[in-house]
Amino acid sequence: MTLTPYQQLEQEFRRLHAFRGALSLLRWDAAVMMPRGSADVRGEQLAALETEHHALLTTPKVARLLERAEAASSQLDDWPLANLREMRRQRDHAIATPPSLIARLAKATARAEVFWVEAKKANDFKILAPHLAEVVNLVRDKAALLGQARGLAPYDALVDGFTPGISTEDIETIFKALARKLPGLVNQAIAVQAERPAVPLVGKFSASRQRALCTEVLKTLGFPFDRGRLDESEHPFTEGVPGDIRVTTRFDTSDPFSGLLGAVHETGHAMYDLGLPVEWRDQPVGRDRGMALEESQSLLFEMNLCRSRSFVKYLRPLLEKILNVNGVEWTEENLYRHLTRVRRSLIRMDADELTYPAHVMLRYELEKKILDGALPIADIPEAWNANLEQRLGLRPSSDVDGCLQDIHWAVGYFGYFPSYALGAVVAGQLNEALRAARPALDEEIAAGHFEGVLDWLRENVHGVGARLPVKELIKHATGKPLTAAAYLRYLEAKYLEVT
């Protein structure tokens, strides 16, 4: 039996999927297991596999098969048709980013990363500046090429690369709504919380006990330890493929929650990957729907479901049993106050749910100006500090606490930051729909039952894979178009709660 062009494409993309899985494992190992001195060797392996992946995706054979399959696409069902569309998207994306540009970008970002570390050590943005300028030039080229290929404005093309189907217009609409509402909300929340301060949680919480706690909680959340791992790394992350998914976290022995919530956050990513449609797992349509959706899943787990009174009800006995803690400060009420504490801060990674979007909007505003040349590289520190002061009333007194805190720009990630805040917005909207569908959700969570949550997510989000564009997917899952309304309702109810 001869295969149709579409079926031949499925074979090609099956192979690409295996390559991506291998690349993911190489990255996981580099962050978790690899000996310190082996980075050069791993770099060569990653480059060789990435180059080959790119080459396999851009062969004339794939181009011919795509054309023939598209000519016969009226015979395809819903899923294969969406799969063909995603194949085309991946291939056009690869064609628009030629290996020579990728190689130059890889070199420039590798160098910039080194100088980013140096600049942080010396607390001096000027050390990074010339190398960042080089990266920005190359990212501009990439954005222009991608934009041409996809019929999008350059910055939109970068955003589309991380979250397909989201435009600057979508971002602006949502960010305007957030900017209008959040500053007042932050003020009110801080005032409310000042009247009910949290008793400090003092103690030393060993990594081994925290690890045991994480394992127990992740099992409750449904993490499959027979097809996944939990490890430790410098920063929490998720790697792997649906059949072998690996999350990491990091333990701070003076803080009982940061390691746990890092692991819960990553488990949100992992459960998304695990819930992707099994029969399409090695095809483009079987992948996640981009970074905003990914982030919505990690935030839904961490913020909406687990930084909640019902989750504290489930968690408190575990803390007592596994961390061996007791005392008046370990009441449900006091734990909940810790998990929902609002405080303006200079550092995005330390920010709470309510002040976090301000950090993202600052970066979004600046990175657009950096890319189109309106903000010269040398002026970034001052622009950063002024913007944060305007948004949160805080002014960094040094580059380390300002524009040097994130690695993203140095490694060429422009157009990525918006997905963090969009993820929170999507999570808020999904949370509202989930609670409408499962009125007893809080009782379920308090009892440690997440099966219903996972069923709902699989049916409405995970199982869709990449079959729908992101905005249609959200409409499909919640019955409503993507807006910030549900998210803002959620924040208001949570942080201005009358107890």
Place this chain on the structure above:
Amino acid sequence: MTLTPYQQLEQEFRRLHAFRGALSLLRWDAAVMMPRGSADVRGEQLAALETEHHALLTTPKVARLLERAEAASSQLDDWPLANLREMRRQRDHAIATPPSLIARLAKATARAEVFWVEAKKANDFKILAPHLAEVVNLVRDKAALLGQARGLAPYDALVDGFTPGISTEDIETIFKALARKLPGLVNQAIAVQAERPAVPLVGKFSASRQRALCTEVLKTLGFPFDRGRLDESEHPFTEGVPGDIRVTTRFDTSDPFSGLLGAVHETGHAMYDLGLPVEWRDQPVGRDRGMALEESQSLLFEMNLCRSRSFVKYLRPLLEKILNVNGVEWTEENLYRHLTRVRRSLIRMDADELTYPAHVMLRYELEKKILDGALPIADIPEAWNANLEQRLGLRPSSDVDGCLQDIHWAVGYFGYFPSYALGAVVAGQLNEALRAARPALDEEIAAGHFEGVLDWLRENVHGVGARLPVKELIKHATGKPLTAAAYLRYLEAKYLEVT
């Protein structure tokens, strides 16, 4: 500047080297880290990368470049010339084993492996027989194709695939010498040892203490923990590339030595890989010289250097300190008796240095007959039992203790067994040359100084890479042609020692 055909080949093989490194990491992870349920996913990744590796090696481009480089080879120096020869060997080997055959062999061996496990459980060779027959048929095809391509007899072609440059004739000559001498030596050694029995080492030795002991010993042997790892797995093995080398072992809490000696054995492999010529590390000529040489290095470390009185002198205080042991049975003399105990056994993996070659010669004799059809599959159990009885005077009473004990044939490894015994012979010859070059070697070992050993090995063995054929390499390192003489002298001196 345009690259010469030879330089272009170096680029191609650099990429292949990166692929092999990635494949090695995927295998390491599968055995050490991977969740139980993820084997199918890993299988797909390995198959995709192996297929691509094969495809890259067999492109018309590589063939053309080889021809052009060979036509201009008079301009190449020693090392590039040897590199070109090894490139040709790899490519001819790949061409002779077409992807369709590899795929069929992969399927047949995967199935046979499952039925090997079943057959062992049921203690019934008949369960494996039909699947082994299928594997044997395919291995015969492979041997014929390889033989044609390399101008060798089929079985010789398989041996050459594992240890380039060794022929059946070499094996026969050496095995004859062993068969002549060893049975008498075993008898005498057992009689000598009966007069000085070892006091049992009773106790429980926790895995964590044994791990600490291994780490300490491996550091002494020069294992670089900044570019390597020690982990645990079901069977000890070594994977990785010279810049990221990973050994494993397995701890038995009732046995203080098996885990340590497993790790020492693997460290012999690791030190070989680490000592390969750095400037050629991503080229064929920078690789090890095949399985017999690999095994010679692991056995040199385990048997010749560490199962010795001088090593026991170094080790005893460590045992006291780290394993926290004491008592009359922990004297140097008693420990040495444990490390050199000779006992005829049914199982190859349990065999000591002196009886081990008998197990290998049995398999060599049988596998040649299986391949040329002289020994029907159904008759293997009886032939095995009769052969062992003739060699060691022991007769297995079941298939599990007989022909089902090794996985090698089920997974298609014919022509591999001889390298175990050849490795021991080579180790014996290297050991003699090393001791002649370093008369104070025993004092060095007793003091925990292995720098001199490593210097000698790097200069005479490791640093040669694959520049010389194996027999020339041994001549280069020891000044003598490969024979069993030094090995037999070593065994006689060690096991018939007059104390």
